Structure formats: structure tokens, C-alpha cells
Amino acid sequence: MVDPNALPIVQAILAMGRSLNLEVIAEGVETEQRMWILRGQHCSEMQGVLRGRPLPARDVYRHLADGDVDWPRERSTARAVLA
Amino acid sequence: MFIPVAEEEAGLITELDAWVLESACVASASWPVPLRVAVNLSAATFRNPDLPAGVAAVLHRTGLPANWLELEVTGPLLICHTDKALETLRALKQIGVRISLDDFGTGYSSLSYLRRFPFDKI
Numbered sequence A: 001m002v003d004p005n006a007l008p009i010v011q012a013i014l015a016m017g018r019s020l021n022l023e024v025i026a027e028g029v030e031t032e033q034r035m036w037i038l039r040g041q042h043c044s045e046m047q048g049v050l051r052g053r054p055l056p057a058r059d060v061y062r063h064l065a066d067g068d069v070d071w072p073r074e075r076s077t078a079r080a081v082l083a
Numbered sequence B: 001m002f003i004p005v006a007e008e009e010a011g012l013i014t015e016l017d018a019w020v021l022e023s024a025c026v027a028s029a030s031w032p033v034p035l036r037v038a039v040n041l042s043a044a045t046f047r048n049p050d051l052p053a054g055v056a057a058v059l060h061r062t063g064l065p066a067n068w069l070e071l072e073v074t075g076p077l078l079i080c081h082t083d084k085a086l087e088t089l090r091a092l093k094q095i096g097v098r099i100s101l102d103d104f105g106t107g108y109s110s111l112s113y114l115r116r117f118p119f120d121k122i
Helices: A006-019 A032-040 A057-065 B003-008 B012-030 B051-062 B075-079 B082-095 B111-116
Strands: B036-040 B069-074 B098-102
Touching: A006 A032, A057 B012, B003 B012, B012 B036, B012 B051, B012 B069, B036 B098, B051 B069, B051 B082, B069 B075, B075 B082, B082 B098
Parallel strands: B036 B069, B069 B098
Antiparallel strands: none
């Protein structure tokens, strides 16, 4: 996060999510730096082009099964562009 | 990019939503391990009183367990008709689908929504 105000906001949202028993997914994760920062804050779910670009639905499972993404299986949400 | 156009065209966005929902459930049901699939809802679809029954029908038709489906709503869907929105979300939760508040922290998302509505995820 280049913006110094961003991290405290992320931390607060994650803490609030935990307190309210909500899952929190970080969207738009585009860089490794952001991924590591989010991991450091124990953000368990992320989405963004760093993990993968939108795919046709029929290719999603193969993509995941190939193991080319680190995908926590039981808590994951697949998003597919259905085209 | 095309969604604002579809929203202006009466009926088109609801047709699109129905198709996306059905296709997502078919795809997810075909995967050999459970992977949750998330689908966005447009305002027009969300405000349709037949939505919960429609979702239940799609799940039944595709054989997808309800808790593998996540429906995403955004703040603007919840601004007006709060009671109606709450009723819809409760009906969807009753079916067993998961509800997430999309775009939280941007645009029209209020902290009070987290108190008022039964979200599973932001």
C-alpha cells in the first residue's frame, strides 16, 4: 500500500469483520506486495488478477485442479466469467 | 462495461442475472470438490419479490447445495425499501445461500448495514 492511510483502514475492516463474525475477502489484489501485507494481517481470502484473470466457467475447475493457484479449498469462492 | 446498458434496457438485466445464476450453479454443481460460487445481483433482480423462490428453483434444478452459492448485493440495493430488502435477505438465508455485501467501504455502503442485515461476508 503506497497510501499510508490504507493499512489502518484495512486493519480496521479486518478486525471489524472478525468481531462481527463476518468473512472478509479483499478484492482487487493486484500485486505481491499487497498480498503479503494482507496475509500479514491474517486476511484469509483474496481476489484479484494476481491470483488469476477472469476465465470461462468451463476452465475454472481445471485451473484450480492444476494447482497453479494457492487456493484454500474449504473456504474458497470461485468466481467465473460465464461466457 | 455492458451492464449499465443492460440495466437501462427494461428486462434485459433480469434476464442476464437469471442466465448467470443458472450457469454459475450448473458449473459449480459439475465440479468434483465443493467450491463456492459467487453471483452478483442487480437491483432489478434483487427487488423482484419472486427472487427467493427463483433461487430455490435454480438450486433444485441444478442440484447445487444451497451453501455453495453466494449472492452478492451492494449498498445501493439496500438504501430504499429497507424492510423489503431485509425480508428478501432473510428469505434467501432461509434457503441456505450465503449473502455478501459487495464493494464494502466504497460508494454507498454504510456501517449500519452490517448491523441491520444478515451478511455472511463483506
